[in-house]
Amino acid sequence: MGYPLQTFEELKLDESATPLLAEFTDAIGEEYVLSKDEDKVPYLTDWGKRFKGNALAVLRPKNTSEVAALIKICKHHRVPIVPQGGNTGLCGGATPDASGRAVVICLRRLNQIKALDLENATITVGAGAVLKHVQEAAVLKNRLFPLSLAAEGSCTIGGNLATNAGGVQVLRYGNMRDLTLGLEVVTANGEIWNGLRGLRKDNTGYSLKDLFIGSEGTLGIITAATLKVFPLPRTKLTVLVKVTDVASSIALLQQVQKVCSADLTAFELISNRAIELVSDRFVLAQQLLQDQSDWLVLIELSSMDSEDKVRLDLQNLLMDAMDSKLVLDGIVADSIQQSKAMWGIRETIPEAQLQLGNVIKHDISLPISELSDFIQTTNARLKESWPDIEIIVFGHVGDGNLHYNIVGINLEVSTLLENRRSQINQLVHDQVYLHNGSFSAEHGIGQAKVTELTERKSSVEMALMRAIKKGLDPLCIMNPNKVILRDPD
Amino acid sequence: MGYPLQTFEELKLDESATPLLAEFTDAIGEEYVLSKDEDKVPYLTDWGKRFKGNALAVLRPKNTSEVAALIKICKHHRVPIVPQGGNTGLCGGATPDASGRAVVICLRRLNQIKALDLENATITVGAGAVLKHVQEAAVLKNRLFPLSLAAEGSCTIGGNLATNAGGVQVLRYGNMRDLTLGLEVVTANGEIWNGLRGLRKDNTGYSLKDLFIGSEGTLGIITAATLKVFPLPRTKLTVLVKVTDVASSIALLQQVQKVCSADLTAFELISNRAIELVSDRFVLAQQLLQDQSDWLVLIELSSMDSEDKVRLDLQNLLMDAMDSKLVLDGIVADSIQQSKAMWGIRETIPEAQLQLGNVIKHDISLPISELSDFIQTTNARLKESWPDIEIIVFGHVGDGNLHYNIVGINLEVSTLLENRRSQINQLVHDQVYLHNGSFSAEHGIGQAKVTELTERKSSVEMALMRAIKKGLDPLCIMNPNKVILRDPD
Numbered sequence: 001m002g003y004p005l006q007t008f009e010e011l012k013l014d015e016s017a018t019p020l021l022a023e024f025t026d027a028i029g030e031e032y033v034l035s036k037d038e039d040k041v042p043y044l045t046d047w048g049k050r051f052k053g054n055a056l057a058v059l060r061p062k063n064t065s066e067v068a069a070l071i072k073i074c075k076h077h078r079v080p081i082v083p084q085g086g087n088t089g090l091c092g093g094a095t096p097d098a099s100g101r102a103v104v105i106c107l108r109r110l111n112q113i114k115a116l117d118l119e120n121a122t123i124t125v126g127a128g129a130v131l132k133h134v135q136e137a138a139v140l141k142n143r144l145f146p147l148s149l150a151a152e153g154s155c156t157i158g159g160n161l162a163t164n165a166g167g168v169q170v171l172r173y174g175n176m177r178d179l180t181l182g183l184e185v186v187t188a189n190g191e192i193w194n195g196l197r198g199l200r201k202d203n204t205g206y207s208l209k210d211l212f213i214g215s216e217g218t219l220g221i222i223t224a225a226t227l228k229v230f231p232l233p234r235t236k237l238t239v240l241v242k243v244t245d246v247a248s249s250i251a252l253l254q255q256v257q258k259v260c261s262a263d264l265t266a267f268e269l270i271s272n273r274a275i276e277l278v279s280d281r282f283v284l285a286q287q288l289l290q291d292q293s294d295w296l297v298l299i300e301l302s303s304m305d306s307e308d309k310v311r312l313d314l315q316n317l318l319m320d321a322m323d324s325k326l327v328l329d330g331i332v333a334d335s336i337q338q339s340k341a342m343w344g345i346r347e348t349i350p351e352a353q354l355q356l357g358n359v360i361k362h363d364i365s366l367p368i369s370e371l372s373d374f375i376q377t378t379n380a381r382l383k384e385s386w387p388d389i390e391i392i393v394f395g396h397v398g399d400g401n402l403h404y405n406i407v408g409i410n411l412e413v414s415t416l417l418e419n420r421r422s423q424i425n426q427l428v429h430d431q432v433y434l435h436n437g438s439f440s441a442e443h444g445i446g447q448a449k450v451t452e453l454t455e456r457k458s459s460v461e462m463a464l465m466r467a468i469k470k471g472l473d474p475l476c477i478m479n480p481n482k483v484i485l486r487d488p489d
Numbered sequence: 490m491g492y493p494l495q496t497f498e499e500l501k502l503d504e505s506a507t508p509l510l511a512e513f514t515d516a517i518g519e520e521y522v523l524s525k526d527e528d529k530v531p532y533l534t535d536w537g538k539r540f541k542g543n544a545l546a547v548l549r550p551k552n553t554s555e556v557a558a559l560i561k562i563c564k565h566h567r568v569p570i571v572p573q574g575g576n577t578g579l580c581g582g583a584t585p586d587a588s589g590r591a592v593v594i595c596l597r598r599l600n601q602i603k604a605l606d607l608e609n610a611t612i613t614v615g616a617g618a619v620l621k622h623v624q625e626a627a628v629l630k631n632r633l634f635p636l637s638l639a640a641e642g643s644c645t646i647g648g649n650l651a652t653n654a655g656g657v658q659v660l661r662y663g664n665m666r667d668l669t670l671g672l673e674v675v676t677a678n679g680e681i682w683n684g685l686r687g688l689r690k691d692n693t694g695y696s697l698k699d700l701f702i703g704s705e706g707t708l709g710i711i712t713a714a715t716l717k718v719f720p721l722p723r724t725k726l727t728v729l730v731k732v733t734d735v736a737s738s739i740a741l742l743q744q745v746q747k748v749c750s751a752d753l754t755a756f757e758l759i760s761n762r763a764i765e766l767v768s769d770r771f772v773l774a775q776q777l778l779q780d781q782s783d784w785l786v787l788i789e790l791s792s793m794d795s796e797d798k799v800r801l802d803l804q805n806l807l808m809d810a811m812d813s814k815l816v817l818d819g820i821v822a823d824s825i826q827q828s829k830a831m832w833g834i835r836e837t838i839p840e841a842q843l844q845l846g847n848v849i850k851h852d853i854s855l856p857i858s859e860l861s862d863f864i865q866t867t868n869a870r871l872k873e874s875w876p877d878i879e880i881i882v883f884g885h886v887g888d889g890n891l892h893y894n895i896v897g898i899n900l901e902v903s904t905l906l907e908n909r910r911s912q913i914n915q916l917v918h919d920q921v922y923l924h925n926g927s928f929s930a931e932h933g934i935g936q937a938k939v940t941e942l943t944e945r946k947s948s949v950e951m952a953l954m955r956a957i958k959k960g961l962d963p964l965c966i967m968n969p970n971k972v973i974l975r976d977p978d
Binding site for chain 2: 117118119120121122163164166170172174175177178187189191192193194195197198199200201202203204205206207208210211213214215219230231233250254257258259260261262263303304365366367368369370396399400401436437438439440441442443444445449453456457458460461463464465467468469470471472483484
């Protein structure tokens with residue numbers, strides 16, 4: 001059954017690396033071929049220091065042609081390639097393995113903002129452009145590039161594309177795939193595919209763009225992209241409301257969408273336990289949090305209407321929701337400061353959580369209709385098995401994405417937690433699958449989840465993915481053992 | 490250069506078809522294996538009678554398992570398969586070739602509305618469900634399934650997916666790919682891939698869904714899909730305005746988007762010549778059309794706000810636009826009847842055009858910033874070469890999609906037109922490429938444009954597409970010679 005799974009061709013490396021390094025130097029200049037240990041170090045471990053690896057060299061090409069030249073050399077010598085952007089990934093997708101046979105190709109010098117076409121509402125940028133710089137380039141022309149996530153000050157567009165990044169505004173604007181109209185890619189053959197189209201309708205053959213996006217550098221290297229921009233919203237309004245349970249938050253989501261439609265740009269659920277973690281730092285959270293069993297919802301609207309109009313609509317909506325006991329209490333931000341304080345509660349949770357010691361994180365998504373039952377069932381099962389753990393839940397509920405994290409409050413539990421990691425993961429992800437969800441909503445697979453991917457996906461789906469990998473990267477030099485494991489030799 | 494292009498395996502067919510038909514009958518029942526000429530006829534030509542073919546049999550399975558059983562039989566005997574839905578395609582993608590060696594697999598019996606999940610805002614349907622029935626099932630629960638196109642009364646969801654259908658509301662809701670969260674597909678191996686997920690974030694490996702969508706049945710058969718639904722808009726408002734030229738319409742588009750954001754659901758441009766075709770039937774068009782050089786724009790807003798509010802916003806916007814001479818005149822529909830009359834103008838053009846005789850149609854898209862220059866340049870070049878032709882332009886300008894059609898008004902020209910077809914296509918598509926556009930925006934490739942696809946796409950892009958085709962359909966039994974030509978034997 002499935003497609004025949006032949007062994008990928010064995011990697012061959014010359015005895016001595018010296019001639020290879022000379023070829024790299026000829027292609028991109030000595031300054032940009034880093035082969036000394038101290039130069040390579042920052043590229044050999046991920047941002048969270050969870051994954052460590054080694055590499056023959058770190059290569060820093062300046063443009064697409066140089067990337068193509070490097071891939072051709074690597075292909076000739078069967079050298080594995082690990083593409084890297086801002087190195088802020090959470091699954092080790094940009095960290096090489098320990099063998100030291102791979103090269104890291106760092107794309108950060110391809111950081112040009114190439115064009116901003118106001119009429120077409122598109123921006124074309126190099127893969128190495130930092131997300132924040134792209135946002136800023138758009139704002140300078142009164143446009144919004146809506147992708148927004150914690151690492152935006154250092155992550156790159158290439159990494160955002162490779163992992164199909166999500167973040168807080170997916171509800172309105174979609175994820176990175178939805179925001180992308182065209183790509184430039186260097187294939188595993190070292191050829192340049194110019195697919196930098198700025199078209200909203202183009203049905204000419206297979207959607208290669210959608211295939212490269214989210215493939216985590218395993219099919220080729222994305223070197224540039226044409227992305228959508230939007231008019232800047234005139235009004236932004238943030239609201240923090242208290243609800244009794246997850247089901248109420250979902251019912252509220254339906255009501256807000258019915259009234260506000262596409263103006264709803266964020267709908268974040270925060271569990272009582274998560275709020276407690278940060279309540280000492282936020283008066284607002286204290287103010288709302290009287291009953292320990294309550295949950296908070298952070299809502300953000302972005303509108304072309306006047307602030308008065310949006311505020312009035314929202315106040316009416318909240319009054320109706322309070323009348324029907326869906327919402328217990330709520331605060332509409334009356335200044336940018338208060339809005340920032342509300343987002344502060346949400347954004348401080350990951351940091352506060354870390355201070356408790358070990359954290360077992362799950363980046364999951366579920367059909368919105370399954371969220372309440374999933375949380376209830378999974379909380380109960382975890383507590384049954386390990387009564388001493390704490391469960392911290394928060395996330396982008398508007399698109400079904402939960403950060404479902406387990407912590408141990410006291411030191412002993414925190415230490416114990418590590419031993420329980422695989423059992424806890426198993427229990428949580430089993431429940432995710434029973435509720436038709438995904439065990440990787442926005443962080444991708446990398447090396448962290450590659451074994452689990454193989455176990456969780458059907459053999460039919462894995463066979464389709466392997467057929468694509470083998471078709472586009474027959475020598476398996478593109479980020480091997482990320483997303484898809486190499487066949488055993 | 491490129492990937493090695495080996496010859497797809499040669500098709501082999503038993504000398505006699507009888508044992509093969511017996512196998513099909515065993516799999517799905519005699520009643521659903523149509524092998525008599527009179528039974529097959531409706532499936533062997535397309536809706537527009539432009540393409541004619543032949544087939545060994547037409548097979549009408551009732552569910553996914555039966556589709557899988559049929560593909561396994563076809564695979565074993567190397568019988569080419571042509572999947573077919575409502576048979577309303579415009580490029581012959583669902584019409585078999587003349588050899589009579591293929592079977593048509595008609596999906597229309599897989600027409601169940603399987604589930605409507607209100608909380609998750611998704612509807613799950615069989616590939617054979619008629620688009621109109623899906624729209625109606627959503628409306629029954631106060632939801633909107635926004636895909637809307639001329640053939641909606643007979644086209645099927647499977648065909649919409651296979652061709653990544655577009656239509657008039659892409660501006661707000663996206664095309665079929667954007668509207669789809671999950672798919673069920675039977676692979677070219679006859680295996681069932683259950684990817685019917687209702688998730689808005691799921692980064693677990695390659696996006697197979699996006700690859701199958703738009704692949705026109707050449708990689709597998711889509712048997713079911715989970716699609717997005719939206720709250721029904723409270724207010725719909727239609728406006729018809731007159732502008733002097735294409736550039737003004739683009740400037741107006743920017744202004745409407747700035748004020749109305751996602752509430753803008755349609756922005757259709759209609760050239761003066763196109764309006765003339767239908768003006769005798771529409772008082773409104775006559776009323777607005779005094780100067781023959783003017784163009785019309787049909788705008789539709791869908792909003793959760795009250796009609797009064799939307800009307801006021803729009804009137805203010807139009808007054809500003811008239812003050813700045815961007816808009817010459819305009820009518821805001823004050824009844825559903827008037828709104829229908831406005832859409833009537835737009836929707837009657839294709840029919841009116843046909844009555845003029847031969848029509849050479851182009852379904853093209855361009856970056857919005859290139860539209861004006863493209864139309865000016867291409868009109869001028871065409872008129873230079875063939876002064877006796879007429880150019881009819883209309884389309885979904887909000888997403889850069891034009892229907893750019895050439896007609897000959899008198900009989901002689903109409904006859905002559907046929908002889909000039911390839912030269913005219915060449916000229917128009919050359920201009921499309923010079924302006925970074927696409928020569929197939931929403932109709933796909935099928936057999937009509939397969940040769941041109943090969944000529945227009947870069948060898949790198951074609952090699953990537955061929956590698957995927959060979960990886961997923963190594964025997965080339967799935968809709969051969971559609972989208973991608975088989976290698977010469």
